[in-house]
Amino acid sequence: MTRPSNARRSRLIQALPKAELHLHIEGSLEPELMVALAARNGIDIPFASVEEVRRAYAFSNLQDFLDIYYQGMGVLRVERDFFDLTMAYLERANADTVRHVEIFFDPQGHTGRGIAFGTAIGGILRGLEEGKARFGISYRLIMCFLRHLDEESALATLAEAEPWLDRIDGVGLDSSERGHPPGKFARVFARARELGLKLVAHAGEEGPPGYVWEALDILKVDRIDHGNRALEDRRLVERIVAEKRTLTVCPLSNLKLCVIDAMGQSPVRHMLDLGIRVTINSDDPAYFGGYVNANFIAVAEALDLSEDQIATLAVNSFAGSFLPEAEKAEHIAAIEMIRNASA
Numbered sequence: 587m588t589r590p591s592n593a594r595r596s597r598l599i600q601a602l603p604k605a606e607l608h609l610h611i612e613g614s615l616e617p618e619l620m621v622a623l624a625a626r627n628g629i630d631i632p633f634a635s636v637e638e639v640r641r642a643y644a645f646s647n648l649q650d651f652l653d654i655y656y657q658g659m660g661v662l663r664v665e666r667d668f669f670d671l672t673m674a675y676l677e678r679a680n681a682d683t684v685r686h687v688e689i690f691f692d693p694q695g696h697t698g699r700g701i702a703f704g705t706a707i708g709g710i711l712r713g714l715e716e717g718k719a720r721f722g723i724s725y726r727l728i729m730c731f732l733r734h735l736d737e738e739s740a741l742a743t744l745a746e747a748e749p750w751l752d753r754i755d756g757v758g759l760d761s762s763e764r765g766h767p768p769g770k771f772a773r774v775f776a777r778a779r780e781l782g783l784k785l786v787a788h789a790g791e792e793g794p795p796g797y798v799w800e801a802l803d804i805l806k807v808d809r810i811d812h813g814n815r816a817l818e819d820r821r822l823v824e825r826i827v828a829e830k831r832t833l834t835v836c837p838l839s840n841l842k843l844c845v846i847d848a849m850g851q852s853p854v855r856h857m858l859d860l861g862i863r864v865t866i867n868s869d870d871p872a873y874f875g876g877y878v879n880a881n882f883i884a885v886a887e888a889l890d891l892s893e894d895q896i897a898t899l900a901v902n903s904f905a906g907s908f909l910p911e912a913e914k915a916e917h918i919a920a921i922e923m924i925r926n927a928s929a
C-alpha cells in the first residue's frame with residue numbers, strides 16, 4: 587500500500603475530531619504565561635527571559651522534568667491564574683480540532699505550597715466551563731495523587747475533595763514512578779472506587795510491566811496512562827487487548843524524557859498492530875514541545891502511518907474516553923465520514 591505524503595497526513599490530522607485523555611493542566615503552562623504570571627503575582631523566578639525558561643527544558647529522565655514542573659507551577663497563586671492556564675490550553679486544543687478533553691490536575695502540588703484546594707479546582711473548572719461555552723469542547727476532570735508522597739496524603743486529598751466530588755470524574759496517579767508502585771495506593775483507590783469515581787494511573791512509563799499489572803489488579807483502573815513497557819510482557823498485552831484497555835501514549839513526552847531515543851522507536855504502530863486501543867496525547871505540552879496534533883504528526887511521519895491508522899487513533903481517543911456511549915458514537919461517526927471520504 588502506498589503511504590500518504592506528510593502534507594496529506596497533516597491535513598487529515600487537522601480535520602479529524604479528537605479527544606485528549608492524558609494532559610496535565612499544570613504541564614500546559616507555556617513559558618510566556620509563566621513569566622507573565624510571575625510578574626503579575628510578584629514572584630521571583632530563576633529565569634531572566636522566556637528563552638532562558640525554554641533552554642532549561644532539557645531532560646534526561648522523568649525526575650529531571652518533574653523538578654522543573656513543580657517549580658514552574660509555583661507561579662499559580664490565585665483562582666484567575668488557574669483559569670487563565672486552563673483557557674490557554676483549551677484555545678490550543680480547539681485549534682487542533684480537539685472536541686473533548688479529560689484533564690489531570692495535581693492538587694497536592696498546590697496545597698503543599700499553601701494554595702487552597704478550592705483555588706486550584708475553582709479556576710480550572712471555571713476555565714473548563716468557559717471552554718465548553720466558547721468552543722463546544724466537552725470535558726472530564728481527573729484529580730491525580732502524587733505517588734512520591736505517602737498514601738495518607740492521598741487519602742487526605744480525597745477527603746478534601748469531597749465537597750467537589752460532583753465535579754470530579756476520576757482519580758489518577760502521577761509523579762515519580764520508580765520505587766512507587768501502584769500497590770502503595772490500594773486503599774485510596776478502593777475508596778475512590780466506592781465513591782463512584784473513574785480510575786486511571788500512570789504505569790509502565792519508566793516502571794516495569796509489574797506496575798501495569800498492579801494498576802489493573804490492585805487499583806482496578808479503567809485506563810493505563812503511558813503503558814509503554816507493557817509491551818515487554820506478552821501475557822499483559824493479551825490481557826490489555828482482551829479487556830479493551832485504553833493506553834494513553836504520549837509520543838513527544840516519551841522522546842523528551844528519554845523513554846525512547848528517537849520517534850521511530852515510539853510503540854504506537856506496534857500497539858496498533860497488536861490490536862491495543864492506543865491513543866495519542868500531549869502529556870505536558872508546554873514542556874515537551876507540542877500539543878495533540880504535533881504529537882499525531884510526529885508519530886505518523888516517523889512510523890509512516892497510513893490514513894486508516896491515523897483515523898483509528900482518533901476513533902480510539904473517543905472509544906477510550908469516559909463519555910456516554912451515545913456521545914462516543916456521534917464523534918466516531920464523524921471520524922468515519924472523514925475516513926471514508928479519504929479512502
Ligand code: HPA
Pocket residue numbers: 610613648655760761762763788791839869870
Ligand atoms: O509524564 C508524567 N509522568 C508522571 N508524572 C507526571 N506529572 C506530569 N507529567 C507526568
Ligand SMILES: [Zn+2]
Pocket residue numbers: 608610760788811869
Ligand atoms: Zn502524564
